[in-house]
Amino acid sequence: MPPCFRLRVWLVAGMVVMGVCRISPVAADELQPALPHEVVMGVATNLTRQVSSSQSFSIPTMRFEPATQEWVIEMVTIEAVSGEKHFLITLNESTGLACLRSLPGVACVAKADIRQQVAEARARADAELMAKTHPAPDLQGMAEALIRYQFDPQRTGAGASTRASYFVLLQSPDSSRGTDLAPEVVARLKRDGIETLPGSSWKPPEDPQHPVSPLQMQYSIGLPVRRADGNYDVSFGYYCGSLCAGSYKAVMKHDATGWHVVSTVMEAVS
Numbered sequence: 001m002p003p004c005f006r007l008r009v010w011l012v013a014g015m016v017v018m019g020v021c022r023i024s025p026v027a028a029d030e031l032q033p034a035l036p037h038e039v040v041m042g043v044a045t046n047l048t049r050q051v052s053s054s055q056s057f058s059i060p061t062m063r064f065e066p067a068t069q070e071w072v073i074e075m076v077t078i079e080a081v082s083g084e085k086h087f088l089i090t091l092n093e094s095t096g097l098a099c100l101r102s103l104p105g106v107a108c109v110a111k112a113d114i115r116q117q118v119a120e121a122r123a124r125a126d127a128e129l130m131a132k133t134h135p136a137p138d139l140q141g142m143a144e145a146l147i148r149y150q151f152d153p154q155r156t157g158a159g160a161s162t163r164a165s166y167f168v169l170l171q172s173p174d175s176s177r178g179t180d181l182a183p184e185v186v187a188r189l190k191r192d193g194i195e196t197l198p199g200s201s202w203k204p205p206e207d208p209q210h211p212v213s214p215l216q217m218q219y220s221i222g223l224p225v226r227r228a229d230g231n232y233d234v235s236f237g238y239y240c241g242s243l244c245a246g247s248y249k250a251v252m253k254h255d256a257t258g259w260h261v262v263s264t265v266m267e268a269v270s
Contacts, residue, residue: 073088
């Protein structure tokens, strides 16, 4: 197995992904994939569950081939009796067919129709572009509402850790570097016991495998993406090392009184 430069523990469809070792990037001037990594992982996991009872596996490589518009995933399951079992999974965004092959065989032993996922992903990409060209109102207020919700001590386990420093960075519609919380937002949060620092001043740990203590957490908040129901999806997460990261999605609404969190869900954690 090649050396891993990205290692996460994912819980997908009831199975534990122990490692994603190599995710090959796509050149900027080539056709970009529509499906996000987490959807590809979900489809690959569901196909694997059709042919294996293993609850853990690794993915040595996962790449997108622009010429064929196809994802290619190597999957290795850990079987109780036979040990490792190797599969090759392809997801073709052009044909909408996902296929799992049990190596060294070449025939599809499990298939899935992914046309709906591809259509939804492309619609999502259009919505994300709209979020940049026509951003939602009061992004600072959105970030403040989300932070207050996440660190509300009334919510079980949601209080900010006293042993962590939170460097908050908001995605900006007109800057690739993002933007910090406004001073007045920082002041209001601090008044209510929530300490934040400028995300632009955060520095990654020298050794990602061993984060420093107290934790220096980069807390990132994405742009609100309009949903069909009029609410917004907001991606957010934290990072403080290779095995100290999490990504989440919030559903938020905006009305005459400002921003409100409807719900949040964890998407990945390591």
